[in-house]
Amino acid sequence: MGRTGVHKTDVEKARNSIIAQGRHPSVDAVRIALGNTGSKTTISKYLRELEAESGGPVDRKTSISAALQNLVAQLAAQLEIEASSRIADISMESGEKDRQHSAEIEEVTAKHTQVKEKLDLTIAAIKQEIESHEQTNEALQKETMAHHTLAQQVIDLKERLAENDVHRQSLEEKHQHSRDALEHYRTSVKEQRDQDIRSHEQQVQQLQAELRQLQQTLVTKQNEITRLNQDGARWVAEISQAQKTIYDEQTSHRKLSSQIDALRAIEQRAKVLEPQLAEKDIKIKELETLLHQSVTASNSQKEQIHKMEVEQASAIAKIEAQQIMMVELRSLFASRITLGGGGAASDLPGK
CATH class of the missing domain: 1.10.287 (Helix Hairpins)
Known part of the structure; x- marks a missing residue:
């Protein structure tokens, strides 16, 4: 008896019914015939035992193509079982990772909230x-x-x-x-x-x-x-x-x-x-010092950003100037080649 409560006789009846309908008795077809009950591994095991008991494929007089189809169907069933097992493992790993990610996100959210x-x-x-x-x-x-x-x-x-x-x-x-x-x-x-x-x-x-x-x-x-x-x-x-x-x-x-x-x-x-007022004055001065430091740091960052923007604009201007110069050089080089041949290259600027 299989772990899901499906008997070998049930699998055999479903297999025979499918064969009688002229269809291939695959694992999924047998499971559907059983009302979507039973483990695919158990059903596949019972199908292999039934084929072994029947001495091979269902019809010994079937052609080679039918045998190949049967073999392909068996391989497909085996691949489907392995794929299902692999997918289940991957799903478990993915679920575990999702739970870990969810826990990490909740922890980060809790820290952020705190x-x-x-x-x-x-x-x-x-x-x-x-x-x-x-x-x-x-x-x-x-x-x-x-x-x-x-x-x-x-x-x-x-x-x-x-x-x-x-x-x-x-x-x-x-x-x-x-x-x-x-x-x-x-x-x-x-x-x-x-x-x-x-x-x-x-x-x-x-x-x-x-x-x-x-x-x-x-x-x-x-x-x-x-x-x-x-x-x-x-x-x-x-x-x-x-x-x-x-x-x-x-x-x-x-x-x-x-x-x-x-x-x-x-x-x-x-x-x-008077001492309480003096203590509160000290706290306010400390807060004002922190605020002044924050404003100073913000102003320094703004100055650095402005400096970087100026440098970026200067670099863009230099690149544009170099590109214009390259275009002019290429045009001049092309015109010299057209007019005087390869020797005109010596008249380029900077040569």
Whole structure:
């Protein structure tokens, strides 16, 4: 049994049917009769066995031409089998090469895609870096302007704070003077009272005679006490106002301290941004250097191409001039030969 499941009896039946139709039982004819099934090698083997069993060709009484035709058919079948095998091998090799070429093309395409993606990423990174640099510059300019504004505000606030300190010191001095005056008043009143008591104890006997005068003196003293009390109340009001002013100045001083702390934070942020800006400036300078080198190389190539074009035009002009000279020389040489024979060749230019 063949590998494809075709039996020798099936091949024999198909062969006999073809012979009965008056056709040559070739491998292809038998395979077609079998319904395009079976291996050509198996069918050819069975055909050779059947011919060997039948003692040669199908009809022993056929002529020599028929035998030759049979032999040619067998050779053709053998050649067809070998050709089919060779074609199958070539097809396999070609398929393998095609797969290798396809793999190489896919690899090259993948590399090209990767390079293109890297280039696109690089260009995008450069654009993003430039945009980031511009944004950083804008941020730095804004921070610089804000820094200058806040610095001026700090200077103004410091001046106001100094003025407030001076005013506060002045109010404290007035407050201290008021305290001193009030203490002096209290001391003087106490001393005066002590003195009056001592004088009263010493001059008890003279009080009756001087009662009227002392009453007047007492009225005067009471008026002075009233005036001093009024002055004391006024000084107390001024001291309260001074304390309120000092409290307001302390509140303003705390606000100024908060603003100064915010300004210090902004200065720290500006110091952090300055190294980043410097690093981005270095990257941009490197990119500009690469761009300048590329432009320089492109200009050099353009100059070389222009030089080569000039040299090519000059060479073409020389060739055309030489061709014209050759035509003239040939014409002159032909005319000399016509007029004077072979000796005219010595009159050619350059001879």
